[in-house]
Amino acid sequence: DQQVKQNSPSLSVQEGRISILNCDYTNSMFDYFLWYKKYPAEGPTFLISISSIKDKNEDGRFTVFLNKSAKHLSLHIVPSQPGDSAVYFCAASASSNYQLIWGAGTKLIIKP
Amino acid sequence: NAGVTQTPKFRVLKTGQSMTLLCAQDMNHEYMYWYRQDPGMGLRLIHYSVGEGTTAKGEVPDGYNVSRLKKQNFLLGLESAAPSQTSVYFCASSLSLRGQYFGPGTRLTVT
Numbered sequence: 001d002q003q004v005k006q007n008s009p010s011l012s013v014q015e016g017r018i019s020i021l022n023c024d025y026t027n028s029m030f031d032y033f034l035w036y037k038k039y040p041a042e043g044p045t046f047l048i049s050i051s052s053i054k055d056k057n058e059d060g061r062f063t064v065f066l067n068k069s070a071k072h073l074s075l076h077i078v079p080s081q082p083g084d085s086a087v088y089f090c091a092a093s094a095s096s097n098y099q100l101i102w103g104a105g106t107k108l109i110i111k112p
Numbered sequence: 113n114a115g116v117t118q119t120p121k122f123r124v125l126k127t128g129q130s131m132t133l134l135c136a137q138d139m140n141h142e143y144m145y146w147y148r149q150d151p152g153m154g155l156r157l158i159h160y161s162v163g164e165g166t167t168a169k170g171e172v173p174d175g176y177n178v179s180r181l182k183k184q185n186f187l188l189g190l191e192s193a194a195p196s197q198t199s200v201y202f203c204a205s206s207l208s209l210r211g212q213y214f215g216p217g218t219r220l221t222v223t
Contacts, residue, residue, distance in 0.1 A: 004154065034211070043116070043202050043214030044155070089154060099170060100212070102154030 003027045004092050006103035014111050019077040021106050023090030026071065030092040034100070035064060035075050038087045047088075048075070077108075085110045114138055118203050118215035125193040125222045133188040133218050135203030141213070143206045144186040145170075146178060148199040149217075155202060161186055193222045 005024045013019045023033075031052040036044035050057040050064045050073065057064050063076045077084055090103040119134045135144065142163050147155040157170030161180040175197060177189045186205075190197060198221050204212040 006154075009152075041216070043204070043216050045214065046211040049211070091154075099157050099160070100155075101171075102156070104152055104154045 001026075002104075003030075003101050004090055004103040006088075006090055006106050008106050009104070010107040010109065012109045012111060013080050015082060016079045019075075019080045019084065019108055019110070021075040021077075021088050021090075021108065023073045023075075023103055024071060025073075025092050027092070027094070027101070028071070029094040030101075031095050032093045033064070033066060033073050034091045034093075035062075036089045036091060038089060038105070044089055080108075080110045082110050082112065084108060116203055116205055116213050116215035118201075118218050120218060121216065122219050123221070125190075125220065127194060127222060129193050130189070130191050131193065131220075132190075133201055133203075133220075135186045135188070135205075135215060136184055137186075137205040137213070138184060139205060139207075139213065140183070141205035141207055142183075143208070143212075144180065145204045145206075145212065146176070146186065146188045147202045147204065148172065149202060150199050158188065158201075193220075195222045198222045 034049040035047040037047045038044040048062045066073045087105045087107050089105045091100040116137045145160040146158040156172045159178040161167050164183040167178045179187045201218045203215040206212040
């Protein structure tokens, strides 16, 4: 039973355009959401997060949107750059425990 | 400041052999975690620790043991390796649940 789902295994976007990565969750107890970026042969690195009390959080080129009623969040990257090519993981947690539940990841490819 | 380091980077074991993976962090973080990542799946938590001398089970703890004798180190042990434990293992540490810092991973193959 996957509590966090990233339904697109891969996404290809032209350099300079917007990349939109999606994530759905099923557990209504989740109240904190994170996005991580992972390059091959490296560990994931933290990118951006959002609390359930907000519906948007922005950090430079990266914006995360949260739609609690739809149990959906998305990561927008504008403009997309070649260095953004990586696997992006969505993760969620409930404040009642220490565990992060991870999606399977979406491989983003930025085309020149 | 090395962050989170993992030893070894690669290992091949035969079924039934044992080994220990070492994770070290120099950021004075209280929380440490061991994850495994398998193809087509997200990271799954094996065990975690909320401080020196404490450990707790995560989502997939069977076949693994851990110890946190020193704050900066978190060891993951496989007592009797099985092919199902072939995976990439990541260690992470954090001040809180927000923003875990990850090591580079250990690629383990069990034949």
